[in-house]
Each structure stands twice: as structure tokens, then as C-alpha cells.
Amino acid sequence: DAKTTQPNSMESNEEEPVHLPCNHSTISGTDYIHWYRQLPSQGPEYVIHGLTSNVNNRMASLAIAEDRKSSTLILHRATLRDAAVYYCTLAYSGAGSYQLTFGKGTKLSVIP
């Protein structure tokens, strides 16, 4: 299964942009890149996903490298509510399940 690698932790000042990197050098051509975040004692929450092109939604932007071996989640203005563990995951299509393969994630701290 393809794996993802992320920094263990990152810090950001409130209201500044945050760039969260992810490496997935063994990604296959059909794997989608998904990002989820998780607050303590809660299940993961979907943030954004993409295949090849950069994507934007109300929560964040996703920049995908041309070779698809890395991606970056961009939070345009970090708030205290964005403090969470962010997971870069690959949606693996085994038997059509599109199961998510999670790494260890990046713990984002937001400094007021």
C-alpha cells in the first residue's frame, strides 16, 4: 500500500497562512489524495481531496505536485479552531472500496 510521510508537528501564528506538506512517493496513478483533520476525542473530519489538479474549497486549498509524489495543504488564515492533527491520506481502490490509508499526521498548533 502506498504510504504518506508528514512532519510530526508544525506551529503557526493566528491569522497567518499555513502550508502543511506531505510526501507520497509511491502513490499509484488511481490514488486520490485526501486530507482529513482530527480534534481530540473526535473522529476525523474531511478537509479536501484531489487527483492531479490543484483544488480549492471553503476550508482550504490543495496543491499537488506535477509528478504527484507530494502535496501541500494550505490554510489561508489559521484560526485557533484549526489546531488539530492533519492527516494526508491516499484513497486506495482495493475492491472498489476507496479505503483511506492514513499516516501519523501533523499536529498543528496555532499561536494566538
Place this chain on the structure above:
Amino acid sequence: DTGVSQNPRHKITKRGQNVTFRCDPISEHNRLYWYRQTLGQGPEFLTYFQNEAQLEKSRLLSDRFSAERPKGSFSTLEIQRTEQGDSAMYLCASSLVQLNEQFFGPGTRLTVL
């Protein structure tokens, strides 16, 4: 609240006992997933249902684990003869269309003494 619900939220059991967890997905979602998460790790895929059919199971899933989804609605995950290594958060997620977002429940935290 129309999100994914899981019961119980916490379960403490003694080694060797059987436990069963329930997941109620979002009503129109036909895909249901079970994941397991240990401290400091990301969730790990266990099994997947499309409607009532269990279509995939992780190679790591012990034969002590069994899951059902009768009538394609709620799902149960049973662990027989629990071991201390089974202590983890068990997460359920559902989705409507492949590749779209999965909606996760709050999880059931299992502690095996």
C-alpha cells in the same frame, strides 16, 4: 443530529470477553467503513461494506473480529476473546459516492484489562 453515531462511546472489558460495537451511518449512505486507531497513530482500515455486502477486509484483521451490516443500514463490529492489544479507538465512517468524503463517527474507545 444526522451524522454518524457510534455506541457505546466507551467500553471497558476484561481480557477474554467478547464485545460488540454499533455504528449508525448517515441514512442514505451506502458505503460503510470500520477503522481502528491507536494512540499517536492515524486510523487503520479494517473492513468495508457496500450496502449489506462486506466487500473487503484488511489482511491485518484477526479472525476474532467479525462485522455485519444487515439490511444495509447499521453495522456491528464484534471482537471475540479480547486481548490487551485490541485496546484502541474503533471508528466508523460512511460515504455516499466513491472517492467523496467519508463522514466519521466519534468512535468507540475500547480498553481491555
